[in-house]
Amino acid sequence: MKITGEMLIGASAVRGQDAVLQAIDPATGATLGPDFHGGGAAEVDRACVLAEQAFDPFRNTLPEQRAAFLERIADGIEALGDTLIERAHRESGLPLARLQGERGRTANQLRLFARVLRDGRWQQATWDSALPERTPPRPDLRMQNIALGPVAVFGASNFPLAFSVAGGDTASALAAGCPVVAKSHPAHLGTSELVGRVIQQAVADAGLPEGVFSLVLGAGNEIGTALVAHPAIQAVGFTGSRGGGLALTRVAQQRPQPIPVYAEMSSINPVFLMPAALAARGERIAAELIDSLVMGVGQFCTNPGLVIAIDSPALAAFRAAAVQALGGKPAGTMLTPGIHQAYQQGVARLGEINGLQRIGTGLAGTGPNQACAAMFETSAAQFIADHRMQAEVFGPSSVLVTCRDIDEMTALTRSLEGQLTATVHADAGDHAAARQLLPVLERKAGRVLFNGYPTGVEVSYAMVHGGPFPATSDARTTSVGAAAIARFLRPVCYQNVPGELLPPALRDDNPLGLWRLRDGELTRA
């Protein structure tokens, strides 16, 4: 498959007239061909009008048809083979093995939503029987979830496959029955086009209306703003910076008809080290934590940017081991020159804060856009007093905070902003303290994990990749895992609707074989 630099508007490939963008190899700083021709509001409008036209037929396909469509996309992505992996590698600087793994995750994610569609619980089919003898009589009431409408998807820089054009937002929106208009991430324009063409082909092969998928690209913020402001768009999926997410949220709120924005934005993912765990295995935790910190050059939403420990002799040993491990970690190429620059500035800002000392540094880089890991240290009192210490620095930088005791640790935790994850290292002797901390962690994070590391997000039924603001713009949801489909659904009640006009999920004879809530009881009959 050839990369042409065009946008994909429905079934067409369209050469934009508004700007020329170029992909950059962050490892060399070189530009990668071809030129990408960006569009503007006109192309956004065309894509959104097609999406609107596709919406009713697409949402009314049977779940099985959409399941097969998602599997077709997964197959198509795998069939791109090395073409995709090599392009993504050159555009992102991410290692080939990591990208192969991410491709597998992307395909698995599409296949998970195919299973979710076949299973059918997402429809939440509910049926309260008529009670004609009651005073007043109760009508026949049936409820199902339906698709919200066309969805705008803004992918992440750091997952060019799993959180981009065919990533979790697209997969869950398509599963729900929502057409998708995606915007190419400027950090991986060619990868976006390759994957976009796979989806475009899958739409055609499945005989779906062309507006089910479009891919636009453009310079600056205008195209994204136009997309979120377009009246056809009914929800937004976004993964990126806090500033970007808040800007799109404002656009969405200021529309004549406001729409929901699911923005996954900013998290420093505190890791709590309890005394017994530190005493038993502090040095191993240090080594593993530093591995987690520098993995992927720290470019994960779940990167452990904050380590909070209770003071003890074992903490000193942990600290020494962590600083030593960090010192041996090579620098790594970041995703883009912009991300590298922001990391350098973020580390410099932390270095200027009174009361925050730099205690560890990774090996210096040799090429362009290489980030060198950094570790800082402060006390709980100083951390609580200075909000700047909890600003996310995207990359391999972390702050170690020492607390006097569990009460100070709990107070510090209460002062934290919302997080995607909170990690606790605790042995049996720490459980009393952990029990005190847990209710606070539940309120601060979407995922609480024990004796592990926050990087690595499983795509499954029980996953929550979400959390209170500013981790996301909507703590009631997750952007990873089966429950992500709920973001793009809304319930509709059908009262005394004649049987032949009822949707399949709600017909008397349950033709989809769904689990349904019948008069308050779950049944598959």
Place this chain on the structure above:
Amino acid sequence: MKITGEMLIGASAVRGQDAVLQAIDPATGATLGPDFHGGGAAEVDRACVLAEQAFDPFRNTLPEQRAAFLERIADGIEALGDTLIERAHRESGLPLARLQGERGRTANQLRLFARVLRDGRWQQATWDSALPERTPPRPDLRMQNIALGPVAVFGASNFPLAFSVAGGDTASALAAGCPVVAKSHPAHLGTSELVGRVIQQAVADAGLPEGVFSLVLGAGNEIGTALVAHPAIQAVGFTGSRGGGLALTRVAQQRPQPIPVYAEMSSINPVFLMPAALAARGERIAAELIDSLVMGVGQFCTNPGLVIAIDSPALAAFRAAAVQALGGKPAGTMLTPGIHQAYQQGVARLGEINGLQRIGTGLAGTGPNQACAAMFETSAAQFIADHRMQAEVFGPSSVLVTCRDIDEMTALTRSLEGQLTATVHADAGDHAAARQLLPVLERKAGRVLFNGYPTGVEVSYAMVHGGPFPATSDARTTSVGAAAIARFLRPVCYQNVPGELLPPALRDDNPLGLWRLRDGELTRA
């Protein structure tokens, strides 16, 4: 129980210092004692701090404890007997029988959420087993819903019991485990206090922390703004005007940490009359529709303010019957002087619109605050061209729109704003046309009903009292029925959390006996 005019802040009764408010009998215009002493930001802060303190212990009560607490409130409201009904009658002008029915609905609603709590599906307990042999290994992942945090509740003028202090928002928030700070509606201050005291007593009797419930009151918008802006508040339930809902939504969005607002605002509830149904039973529909229009002096969110019909001889007969029925309908006392004035102005505004003719009028009123019903008429083309014709006029006013055919009816429907309900009168001969209309109705309304009338909202599992903007601020939810609890919940994932630290819903031995999603399959084991 005596009405004192105090606020209820936790376990205390507090006399506000900021303003004196009075309850008014709309049937006479007379003020009703006692004086109500409104507070301001200081009382809001006290109530919210108590709510925050109560949150962790309250959300961690067992579901059975909260179920019993809700039942205690229901019992307490019933035990108020005629004291409550008579006060509500004098404050609202609503008939005694209607208020007795509404009391039953309020108690049933609390008891429904008790059943929802015992059933436990609201927790959506999910468990993905560890796969230690997989590469990479999968951790043990479990998910449950937890409460969002303290909730601010703003009741409706038109349901002083079922949508006010102990109404659907409060019942679902308390069920979720969220403390509630309610604001007394100025249209029924005494009723609010009576019900508030029942909840306050139930909190004490159940041994719950006092901050689980507070009731504040005040003049103007300041107290509501302070409540929504308070950092302890994590969600808002509101039923009322579009202006009010949008104002609170803006406050919520501009907080340092934005929070969700569930505002039920504005709907004109279109009723579609299909030719075969009109031919078969047009005069009966006319009589029933006019009954629905004037019931409760038209003061329902689901009042049929728009009637859309396809032109036919039967339509002329329907129209004549409707106008005649309307002409015999007595005027009724509206809830407040302000609502009466707004109705008069709304009807006058409709009367001034070119292309909209007044065709029917109810009997003139004789007392203060009495509303006389009104019916207007226009064509589909004129209706589509002039957006002012679809502004909600709260009260017994409706617009009849004539369409040439089903295509024009469909086009008109596409031009509508979001609605709580859409009603279709259709016989078998209309089903082809209805099939064309249904996908449009699904996108416009939260509830689609056939051969009935939109007034009358069942409190059950399948009910959706919600809908696209501006019917509500969040089309993904309902404010009536069992699913309303989801508004006040968020998911949390627990990864490799030691068994003794897991919440009851997620323990290996399933002590709550919940239906859980285990590795993708529903099971109660």
